[in-house]
Amino acid sequence: MEPFYFGENYKLLFGIYHPPLKQVITKCGIVLCYPIGQEYLRCYRAFNKLAISLSASGFHVLRFDYYCSGDSYGDVENLEINQTLDDLSMAIEELKGGSGLEKICLIGIRMGATIAINSSLRRQDVSGVALWDPVVNGKEYFNEIKTLHREWLKGSFSMGKMKISNDQIQEILGFPFSDSLIKELENIDMLSINKLSTKNILLINSVKEINLMFLKEYLEKLDTNVDYQNIETPEIWIKKNSEKNKALVPIKILNSIKSWVERLFL
Amino acid sequence: MKEKTFFFGKYKTLFGIVTTPPKELINNNLPAIIILNAGVLHRIGPNRLHVKLARKMSEFGYTSLRFDFSGIGDSPTRDDNLSYEKKFLSETKDAMDYLVSTQKIEKFILMGICSGADMSLQVAYSDERVVGAVLINGLLLGDNRSYEVASYVKKNVKGRIYRKKIFDYKSYLRLITGKSDFKSIREFMLFKIKNRFLSKQSNTPQINLDKKMEQIVQRNVNLFLIYSEGSVAYDTYRLGLESEIKSLATSGFIQVEIIENVDHVFTLLWSQKLLLNLVKKWCLSLNLSATKK
Numbered sequence: 261m262e263p264f265y266f267g268e269n270y271k272l273l274f275g276i277y278h279p280p281l282k283q284v285i286t287k288c289g290i291v292l293c294y295p296i297g298q299e300y301l302r303c304y305r306a307f308n309k310l311a312i313s314l315s316a317s318g319f320h321v322l323r324f325d326y327y328c329s330g331d332s333y334g335d336v337e338n339l340e341i342n343q344t345l346d347d348l349s350m351a352i353e354e355l356k357g358g359s360g361l362e363k364i365c366l367i368g369i370r371m372g373a374t375i376a377i378n379s380s381l382r383r384q385d386v387s388g389v390a391l392w393d394p395v396v397n398g399k400e401y402f403n404e405i406k407t408l409h410r411e412w413l414k415g416s417f418s419m420g421k422m423k424i425s426n427d428q429i430q431e432i433l434g435f436p437f438s439d440s441l442i443k444e445l446e447n448i449d450m451l452s453i454n455k456l457s458t459k460n461i462l463l464i465n466s467v468k469e470i471n472l473m474f475l476k477e478y479l480e481k482l483d484t485n486v487d488y489q490n491i492e493t494p495e496i497w498i499k500k501n502s503e504k505n506k507a508l509v510p511i512k513i514l515n516s517i518k519s520w521v522e523r524l525f526l
Numbered sequence: 527m528k529e530k531t532f533f534f535g536k537y538k539t540l541f542g543i544v545t546t547p548p549k550e551l552i553n554n555n556l557p558a559i560i561i562l563n564a565g566v567l568h569r570i571g572p573n574r575l576h577v578k579l580a581r582k583m584s585e586f587g588y589t590s591l592r593f594d595f596s597g598i599g600d601s602p603t604r605d606d607n608l609s610y611e612k613k614f615l616s617e618t619k620d621a622m623d624y625l626v627s628t629q630k631i632e633k634f635i636l637m638g639i640c641s642g643a644d645m646s647l648q649v650a651y652s653d654e655r656v657v658g659a660v661l662i663n664g665l666l667l668g669d670n671r672s673y674e675v676a677s678y679v680k681k682n683v684k685g686r687i688y689r690k691k692i693f694d695y696k697s698y699l700r701l702i703t704g705k706s707d708f709k710s711i712r713e714f715m716l717f718k719i720k721n722r723f724l725s726k727q728s729n730t731p732q733i734n735l736d737k738k739m740e741q742i743v744q745r746n747v748n749l750f751l752i753y754s755e756g757s758v759a760y761d762t763y764r765l766g767l768e769s770e771i772k773s774l775a776t777s778g779f780i781q782v783e784i785i786e787n788v789d790h791v792f793t794l795l796w797s798q799k800l801l802l803n804l805v806k807k808w809c810l811s812l813n814l815s816a817t818k819k
Contacts, residue, residue, distance in 0.1 A: 301567060
């Protein structure tokens with residue numbers, strides 16, 4: 261693997277490029293899109309393994325941290341969804357430039373999946389998008405993580421208010437969410453997408469209580485092939501006081517993504 | 527501030543990131559800070575704390591290195607059969623060797639949370655280049671019985687959470703307004719009943735401080751022990767290590783800070799800010815030439 265910094269001088273992004281470990285002809289490179297906040301930490305290992313697995317299949321793979329997250333420059337308070345979309349565009353250009361490939365497949369989990377699909381709307385070079393438990397509605401997502409934060413707070417020694425006084429910031433499980441970020445989240449609604457440029461979508465649902473068939477049907481109406489898979493596994497992105505699922509790697513899901521990518525792009 | 531990626535170690539497979547201060551603040555008389563993995567989390571640390579620490583300390587002229595031990599984050603697993611402890615010792619020394627050769631820095635402050643704190647203590651003992659260590663919620667036990675002790679003290683932590691809630695007015699407010707977490711109340715009642723029956727039967731494990739700490743202090747290595755109230759390490763400190771540590775602290779080389787209302791990994795933002803300030807103040811107080819902003 262080849263770690264490196266790329267992007268604009270004061271907004272450098274950290275990325276890790278995984279070169280193909282096999283000499284095969286691939287139709288696209290792959291960019292992995294992390295979730296945000298606490299969920300990023302918990303999905304890191306799974307994405308690491310996924311990247312290694314895909315590069316073993318012969319793909320050029322890039323995973324990277326958005327500005328203001330992970331090892332990229334910037335303070336967490338300044339994270340913005342619009343910026344993450346620009347970051348992803350830069351990552352795509354970086355991979356295309358480095359690999360010589362003209363097409364890209366995006367793979368995202370949770371908010372990363374939502375960022376991936378929204379990024380694909382702006383581009384003509386995205387051959388496929390894998391959506392692993394995507395955030396469909398930003399308002400519902402924010403309410404969900406607020407609830408998780410409250411639940412966690414109840415069972416912990418920590419004391420604190422949801423909103424830090426005098427600042428335009430709320431905090432969720434260790435990460436600040438500015439008012440502008442919250443507004444951006446609340447504007448997210450995958451059911452408001454009215455045109456897709458990508459023809460191939462993999463939609464993975466791992467949460468027992470959730471049924472994403474409605475999303476599958478909606479996306480299919482936009483003239484795209486949707487491969488929907490229900491693979492029940494623990495929600496690896498969730499922070500709880502009993503940390504049973506920390507660093508879990510759901511192999512079934514990784515294998516499913518790998519098979520889909522190989523079937524379409526090898 | 528500038529950050530650079532690098533590979534190091536015997537096989538050049540260990541991955542890390544060096545944070546260097548702005549040119550005008552570089553001071554190679556200062557020790558470099560090496561931040562060790564917390565458990566299985568990669569080098570950015572819980573709640574991105576390691577990144578925040580490294581960048582904060584660069585404002586005061588400190589160079590920092592955060593890296594992944596083999597098998598964690600982006601460092602692959604090792605092929606040899608080196609034991610867990612030997613592996614971490616060897617790899618931290620490799621990190622120090624890297625900074626000696628590339629940054630010309632020869633003294634080090636180690637930092638770690640949880641297992642990172644425990645490893646920091648072990649490395650501080652075995653390598654004289656370590657002049658200080660910040661041990662955040664480390665168990666710091668001798669005789670490798672961490673798991674046994676941790677499972678015992680976890681019950682104590684649970685009991686403390688419940689007792690805290692009994693004395694918290696918000697709990698009663700929730701009861702009156704019907705917003706109580708009845709599941710937790712039920713769990714507390716069961717916990718009390720179970721403990722009443724089991725307390726006389728369970729064996730309290732011996733909790734002993736790692737003897738290496740005494741030897742480290744004799745070498746004039748500065749140690750900063752930080753405990754948060756919500757950590758099992760706090761219980762280990764209170765239930766067994768406190769008097770030994772207080773006795774060693776009379777040497778002037780150990781500082782202990784206990785922070786109330788904070789969980790094991792400093793999740794709430796105010797607690798992260800507090801932690802960063804405590805570490806910064808302690809580093810600057812070490813009577814080494816520091817460049818102040």
